[in-house]
Amino acid sequence: MRTGRPRTPIGTHGAINTRRDRGRVVAETRVRDLDGRLRQVRAAAPTAAAARTRLMERIRERPSLPSAGVLRPTSSFAELADLWLADLDLRDLAGNTKESYRTCLRLHVRPTFEHYALAEVTTGRVEWFLAKQATVSASQARQTRTLLNMLFGYALRHDALARNPVEGTSQLRRAKATPRALTLTQIAAIRGAAATWRSEPGLPGPKPDGQVRDIIEVLLGTAMRPGEVLALRPCDIEDLPTGMIASVTGTVVHLRGSGAERQDRPKTDASVRRIPVPEFAAAVLRRRIAAMPSHARTRTIFASRTGSPLSPYNVRRTFREFLHLAGLGGSGISLRWFRRTGATVIARGIGTDAAAAFLGHASTVITEGHYIEPDRAVDLTPADHLERTLRPAQADGSLLTTPPADREGDLLASVDRESDDDAVA
Structure with a gap:
């Protein structure tokens, strides 16, 4: 049986001894490095206290050794941020996703941590920061937590830290709220406001072109994300004898410095x-496409006067004016509510799984992608329910007044958790 002094744990050191050597004080100890070997480490200074301090600084640097990584525990958070941003540029992510990360880092994370060394960013400091963020915005706190987790995960992979300080922080609580769909009364009020907005005689500036009014109809009829509607092109539309089919193949995003751009990949x-597109929304798309030049099949249906994609910011600003005109200015309604409403109608009409597939959620995608041969046929039933419930004339609101479908709350909550795919701060 082995007896004697226990082995020094990796990354720790033994007792620190000091001695005088030619007018200076030398502090020294033995450190067990990451390769398991004990090595002598020493530092000299004019006083014993200064020598011990300098020795501890050298010891704190050693966990990254014998790695040849570019980061060490003594590296600044700013160095980590710069390296991570360079790595982000190489990753296969949507442009607006990258810009969202850069903005969060620049506005919220970097100002708080840039003066710390990596070893000084403790779980307690991250916990304090996230708690402070949560008092401002729960969604902002979740975004900053995700970003910090990626940053320190990067540092961990480069052997600059022994553990990720974000992992021990408390889970951020989500505000409990019941997602609601629009009522037929609210929809009628918004439609009425959209039809009369800026129609008074003598108003300065160009007359409204009706694009935001038509976007609302397509949002109601398809439950798409706003960016997906703005990205629709004539080549994405199939007008068949059985009804119109729309292919979601991209989204419009707002990029800093370049404005609105169509991105050839949607959110996920x-x-x-x-x-399928219900007839009331299909009529809008047919009219818009018919007014476009025949050579513009790859241009977005909703576009600026120069032919570029319509700005999501401008659409939201005009929509807020519709709400004010409709007497709904303080209601909290946003464009996201149209997606909720479509999800509610389909979930109560044919089930939550069908609604999730219609919305483009991943709940059934794994099964279909790996175990079921792709079926190019499109079920027209969701469009039938949307047409009957949300058409401008003789709408039947019975589905909106029936009890919620099984797991409908989870479906609508997932809609509310979606970040705006068309917005970059």
Whole structure:
């Protein structure tokens, strides 16, 4: 049986001894490095206290050794941020996603941590920061937590830290709220406001072109994300004898410095889908496409006067004016509510799984992608329910007044958790 002094744990050191050597004080100890070997470490200074301090600084640097990584525990958070941003540029992510990360880092994370060394960013400091963020915005706190987790995960992979300080922080609580769909009364009020907005005689500036009014109809009829509607092109539309089919193949995003751009990939892989369009929304798309030049099949249907994609910011600003005109200015209604409303109608009409697939959520995508041969046929039933419930004339609101479908609350909550795919701060 082995007896004697226990082995020094990796990354720790033994007792520190000091001695005088030619007018200076030398502090020294033995450190067990990451390769398991004990090595002598020493530091000299004019006083014993200064020598011990300098020795501890050298010891704190050693966990990254014998790695040849570019980061160490003594590296600044700013160095980590710069390296991570360079790595972000190489990753296969949507442009607006990258810009969202950069903005969060620049506005919230970097100002708080840039003067710390990596070893000084403790779980307690991260906990305090996230708690402070949560008092401002729960969604902002979740975004900053995700970003910090990626940053320190990067540092961990480069052997600059022994553990990720974000992992021990408390889970951020989500505000409990019941997502609601629009009522037929609210929809009628918004439609009425959209039809009369800026129609008074003598108003300065150009007359409204009706694009935001038509966007609302397409949002109601398809339950798409706003960016997906703005990205629709004539080549994405199939007008068949059985009804119109729209292919979701992209989204419009707002990029800093370049404005609105069509991105040839929607929010997620699951978002690539073909969906039926009810007749009231199909009529809007047919009219818009008919007014476009025949050579513009790859241009977005909703566009600026120069032919570029319509700005999501301008659409939201005009929509807020519709709400004010409709007497709904303080209601909290946003464009997201149209997606909720479509999800509610389909969930109560044919089930939550069908609604999730229609919305482009990933709930059924894994099964379909790996175990079921792709079926190019499109089920027209969701469009039938949306047409009957949300058409401008003789709408039947019975589905909106029936009890919620099974797991409908989870479906609508997932809609509310979606970040705006068309907005970059």
